[in-house]
Amino acid sequence: MANLGPGRPRLEQRRRQGTTPRAEILDAAAELFTTKGYANTSTRAVADAVGIRQASLYHHFAAKDDILDALLAETVAGPVELAQRMRPEPDAAVAKLYALALADVRQLRTARWNLGALYLLPELRTERFAAFRRRRDELREHYELLAAESAAAAEQSDDAKILPFRMVETVIGIRSDEGAAPADTERLIPDAIVRIVGHGAEIARVRIAAEELLTRLGEVGTEPA
Numbered sequence: 001m002a003n004l005g006p007g008r009p010r011l012e013q014r015r016r017q018g019t020t021p022r023a024e025i026l027d028a029a030a031e032l033f034t035t036k037g038y039a040n041t042s043t044r045a046v047a048d049a050v051g052i053r054q055a056s057l058y059h060h061f062a063a064k065d066d067i068l069d070a071l072l073a074e075t076v077a078g079p080v081e082l083a084q085r086m087r088p089e090p091d092a093a094v095a096k097l098y099a100l101a102l103a104d105v106r107q108l109r110t111a112r113w114n115l116g117a118l119y120l121l122p123e124l125r126t127e128r129f130a131a132f133r134r135r136r137d138e139l140r141e142h143y144e145l146l147a148a149e150s151a152a153a154a155e156q157s158d159d160a161k162i163l164p165f166r167m168v169e170t171v172i173g174i175r176s177d178e179g180a181a182p183a184d185t186e187r188l189i190p191d192a193i194v195r196i197v198g199h200g201a202e203i204a205r206v207r208i209a210a211e212e213l214l215t216r217l218g219e220v221g222t223e224p225a
Contacts, residue, residue: 021050021052021056021060022060022061024050025046025047025050025052025057025060025061025067026067026070026071026074027112027113028046028049028050029041029046029067029068029071030071030112030113030115031049031113032045032046032049033068033071033113033115033118034113034114034115034117034118038064038068038118038121038123041064042064043057043058043061043063043064043067046064046067065123065128065129068118068121068123068129069128069129069131069132071115071118072115072118072119072124072129072132073132073135074115075107075108075111075115075116076132076135076136076138076139077135078103078107079100079103079104079107079139079142080135080138080139080142082099082100082103082217082219083096083100083139083142083143083146084142085217086099086100086213086217089213089216089217091209091213092150092153092206092209093146093149093150093153094146094150094153094154094194094197094199094202094206095206095209095210095213096146096210096213097143097146097147097150097164097193097194097197098190098193098194098206098207098209098210099210099211099213099214099219100142100143100146101143101164101167101168101189101190101193102186102190102210102211102214103214103219104168105168105171105185105186105189105190106186108168108169108171108172108175108181109171109175109180109181109183109185109186114172114175114176116169116171116172116175117172117175117176119136119169119172139165140165143161143164143165143168144161144162144164144165146164147160147161147162147163147164147193147197148161150194150197150198150199151197151198153198153199154197154198154199155198156197156198160196160197161197163193163196164193164196164197167189167192167193168189168193170189171185171189187207190207190210191203191207194206
């Protein structure tokens with residue numbers, strides 16, 4: 001029988017995705033929070049879904065909100081890190097904007113659980129999740145800066161700079177309504193973003209530049225959907 005560690009025997013064989021007990025807990029919690037509801041899910045239910053004792057769960061997470069915080073952090077960590085890595089690159093702002101939107105849409109669309117749906121939880125407005133809100137605001141600011149720079153390059157007002165971030169997050173609503181977001185959203189949403197910042201006539205060129213940028217930065221799965 002597999003063990004979590006000394007004195008922490010597993011109730012049954014591993015049945016969750018994840019290479020570590022912590023990852024398995026997050027996978028189980030992600031499923032329960034997004035299908036049963038955060039308020040309706042107890043740490044005991046999460047432990048049962050993993051096949052471990054509740055005490056073993058507390059070895060990794062002190063409370064349910066710590067699990068939620070870890071799941072939320074996963075949704076923005078990759079895009080923020082990508083935006084930071086792109087800043088010194090010589091590519092045009094619109095190519096960076098497209099690349100960021102493409103990578104972000106892809107991860108929101110293909111993640112096993114629709115964690116973005118948790119953004120509307122009232123608990124996220126509390127001080128406990130202030131750090132997550134700041135991190136998400138940081139991602140939004142990356143989008144707005146690139147959108148403003150793209151609009152300026154097209155000699156267009158930056159009034160629409162607030163839209164790209166929100167357009168990317170429409171994937172969350174599509175998944176909630178339809179059960180899944182179609183693969184072509186990975187092209188349709190970034191293309192629409194390029195249009196609203198004034199580069200509609202250059203979409204094909206921008207798309208190629210963005211995909212080349214992502215490949216250069218080592219991002220996987222950057223080919224067109």
